[in-house]
Amino acid sequence: MEFREKPMQNLIRIKEKEICKNVQALLLDGESIVGAYKTVRDQAVFTSHRIFMVDMQGVTGTRQEIFVLPYRKIVHFGIQTAGFGDPLQTSELTVCYADEHEMKFGFIGQEELLAVAQAISRCIL
Template identity: 45%
Template sequence: MSLFNGLMGNATEANKEEIKKELSRLLMAGEEIGASYKLVRDLIVFTNKRLILVDKQGVTGKKIEYLSLPYKSITHFSVETAGTFDLDAELKIYVSGRATPIAKQFRKDDSIFDIQKTLSELVI
């Protein structure tokens, strides 16, 4: 069911060991993965030091952007739930020094609240 959820744009909790292996070249000494969520091909990874957003681009997904956000640089964030006609839920993360928020869209509200709760625990 998690593959179906991922294809539908719903974030699913990702396997920590697989994510640790995938991000091994990025993680610092002593950095541990707390929670991670897979959204189709992209990842939202919470470590004990930062938030890592992984954006796999292109048809093959070989081009990858790794965006590292120290928790102290996140000034605020918001969750917008899906409506009757607008079926997408959205998470916006505002970072100091950046004019526009980082936005991630979800097809359902369910997983967005888990991500928001984890973000709250690490930022606030």
């Protein structure tokens, strides 16, 4: 997955039943889903404790590479909301980790962005 080089853009919310079954199997007791999103093929699932990033591979997407990124390792994060006249009304979340890498997630609209930012805040403050 190229999440270290480029952001996951134009994330669209999906229903919990559409989340990759392997991610569902990795959820812990008491861990709840804050939001699940997808690009054309890949998924980003934000829970009450961590981020799952799923890289769907192959023609059918049955081969998956899953990255699990705990909120407790986040040093800081930032948000950029959409401005007036932005064609897609995209907002962006940048998450920075102690090992100095950062990840960017582009959301359409800002309601989804703010819900995810609140979940991260609850875990890192």
